[in-house]
Amino acid sequence: MTQCCINPSILSADFVNLEAELQRISNADAVHVDVMDNHFVPNLTIGLPVVQRIQAVSPVPLDAHLMIADADRWAPGFADAGLASVTFHAEASIAPIKLARELRSRGSKAGMALRPATPVEPYLDMLPELDMLLIMTVEPGFGGQAFLDITLPKIRRARAAVDGSGLGVAIQVDGGITEETITRAAEAGANVFVAGSAVYGADDPAAAIDLLRKEGSRTLRAATE
Numbered sequence: 001m002t003q004c005c006i007n008p009s010i011l012s013a014d015f016v017n018l019e020a021e022l023q024r025i026s027n028a029d030a031v032h033v034d035v036m037d038n039h040f041v042p043n044l045t046i047g048l049p050v051v052q053r054i055q056a057v058s059p060v061p062l063d064a065h066l067m068i069a070d071a072d073r074w075a076p077g078f079a080d081a082g083l084a085s086v087t088f089h090a091e092a093s094i095a096p097i098k099l100a101r102e103l104r105s106r107g108s109k110a111g112m113a114l115r116p117a118t119p120v121e122p123y124l125d126m127l128p129e130l131d132m133l134l135i136m137t138v139e140p141g142f143g144g145q146a147f148l149d150i151t152l153p154k155i156r157r158a159r160a161a162v163d164g165s166g167l168g169v170a171i172q173v174d175g176g177i178t179e180e181t182i183t184r185a186a187e188a189g190a191n192v193f194v195a196g197s198a199v200y201g202a203d204d205p206a207a208a209i210d211l212l213r214k215e216g217s218r219t220l221r222a223a224t225e
């Protein structure tokens with residue numbers, strides 16, 4: 001069975017108390033760090049210096065999601081910081097194959113993200129260059145949005161291509177993931193789930209992670225039976 005991973009997004013955490021907020025999700029598989037530049041998306045979060053501090057105190061590996069323009073220029077620096085995984089947007093790169101190779105050569109897993117309206121087909125030949133494909137299930141920029149069911153066929157096509165390739169590329173979904181929508185996303189073929197409000201909006205974030213993992217794993221198990 002494909003492993004189910006739950007990566008809480010710090011976008012919904014208390015940014016003044018990030019160290020304590022990270023301790024609350026120490027049962028997560030990774031922490032999803034949303035880097036936004038107010039150019040690629042209409043929102044601004046944190047840059048490399050803060051990400052490095054998060055890396056220094058986090059009890060779990062970092063999964064950075066770069067919602068930034070000119071990814072070719074900026075993404076390699078995040079890999080140099082020793083992050084476990086660095087994901088750039090296909091729409092923000094003019095040389096995605098070169099960039100994915102560069103991230104791997106600097107020691108990070110290479111992820112590539114697609115906005116909801118970006119088709120996956122032009123990028124399928126790139127699967128051997130990637131460790132993870134992130135299919136956005138909301139328009140990137142803000143937490144707390146509703147899951148876009150229109151993305152489900154794309155997740156299914158990506159899963160068919162990954163399974164057909166025999167490569168272990170993870171399929172991550174990000175946006176509107178709840179105890180209810182995780183089932184639909186997992187049925188379609190996603191196996192790494194980013195959840196912001198569903199985790200940090202809960203009284204007990206660790207219990208929310210366990211619940212999401214239980215639902216996601218149950219669905220992935222049923223899909224392979």
Ligand SMILES: O=C(CO)[C@H](O)[C@H](O)COP(=O)(O)O
Binds near residue numbers: 011034141142194195
């Ligand atoms: O990348 C993001 C927004 O661009 C966030 O990671 C995402 O929206 C998670 O938040 P929520 O689970 O509340 O939807």
